[in-house]
Amino acid sequence: MKLSDFDFDLPEDLIATRPVRPRPAARMLLAQGDVFSDRHVQDLPDILRRGDLLVINTTRVIPARLTGQRPRNSAQGPVSAKIEVTLIEPCPDGSWRALAKPLRKLAMGDDVVFTDSLQAQVVEKTAEDVVLRFNMDGDAFDHALDVAGQMPLPPYIAGRRAADARDRDDYQTVFARDRGAVAAPTASLHFDTDLLDGLRANGVRFAEVTLHVGAGTFLPVKTDDIRDHKMHAEWGQITPSAAKAIMDTKAAGGRVIAVGTTALRLIETAATAPGEIGPWSGKTDIFITPGFRFRIADGLMTNFHLPKSTLMMLVSALMGSGRVRAIYAHAIAKRYRFFSYGDASLLFPD
CATH class of the missing domain: 3.40.1780.10 (QueA-like)
Known part of the structure; x- marks a missing residue:
């Protein structure tokens, strides 16, 4: 068909x-x-x-949508880029596969800072997604995600309004x-x-x-x-x-x-x-x-x-x-x- x-x-x-x-x-x-x-x-x-x-x-x-900053040093000094991440699934080693936007702004080894306590490093990158290793796991990660994340509304809703507390x-x-x-x-x-x-x-x-x-x-x-x-x-x-x-x-x-x-x-x-x-x-x-x-x-x-x-x-x-x-x-x-x-x-x- x-x-x-x-x-x-x-x-x-x-x-x-x-x-x-x-x-x-x-x-x-x-x-x-x-x-x-x-x-x-x-x-x-x-x-x-x-x-x-x-x-x-x-x-x-899980509140799988995160917004953070990717800091990086350049010849002109420190620069940062806004990165939006949607977690897809956990990997066996505790890292997370994720969609990132804009993906082109990320490279292997980059750090992404979401809050003062929650950050991640890019440990793998493909043409479609990245793998992130967070600085915490277990209950501590769950709690930090609950604080920092937003509900991952489908694109046909998220394109019309932002997720909110409701x-x-x-x-x-x-x-x-x-x-x-x-x-x-x-x-x-x-x-x-x-x-x-x-x-x-x-x-x-x-x-x-x-x-x-x-x-x-x-x-x-x-x-x-x-x-x-x-x-x-x-x-x-x-x-x-x-x-x-x-x-x-x-x-x-x-x-x-x-x-x-x-x-x-x-x-x-x-x-x-x-x-x-x-x-x-x-x-x-x-x-x-x-x-x-x-x-x-x-x-x-x-x-x-x-x-x-x-x-x-x-x-x-x-x-x-x-x-x-x-x-x-x-x-x-x-x-x-x-x-x-x-x-x-x-x-x-x-």
Whole structure:
């Protein structure tokens, strides 16, 4: 399939730069096969069935965007350059791979000073990114990052406004626990504790998994033939208890519904056979496109995605390309809000 097969025209004013409050007040397009209905996230307890299982991602977004200065001596004296850094992922030796802007201003051995206490040295540079070794690690680094960093809002929001204190809450799920993501599992942003309690009271269960969402989620597909695109690998884990909850749900005839494409990609990575899954840990670069055979997920709750993105390809694989075009045409006509801070959809292929 071609990249152009996943394109569509989106009015700029439908791109959300702030979420609605309270979180479950967001609109939700329910698609059950070819039947669409306009609902709200707060309707989930009435829509889902007793015995359904929601698979949620417990990753916690770190304030991965840093602004610092690169000091350097020159023939004319000391000079400095402003450097913006977005951490991508930790390296095994404790350093961090990062995007830097402007990259051309950095060289091997350069220091970047972020605060009086937090600084890093460039220990590797490629054509696309750098590796930074910070002057602290462990809890001390986490604390310094919390003080100095900003939430790594997606480009389509960051290009319209700067991250602020409100994003510290808005861009974090209520069940975030495990630090490591540099992007939020955005479908999960629609939940609050009252909604979770209401779902549990109605017999809906939860399985907690972890996938640390990387900056690769924002990278555009640059190949016209989508088969040539390479996904960015992300670390994830499914515990024995989560795998058992999924298997028990399948055995009892309940539906397994992934909350977000990150949870869906993880459970499909860990599937061992149709309807079967076990504990799993490692990196996944699974690329789900039309023709993929889903082995675990019966449904998906997700936001509305960018044109020509890998996530458009994923929802097209689940629902069918023609049906997804109809879903998105409906969403645009009804003026749903798009992308990370936008509205939700709940998708069942049958």
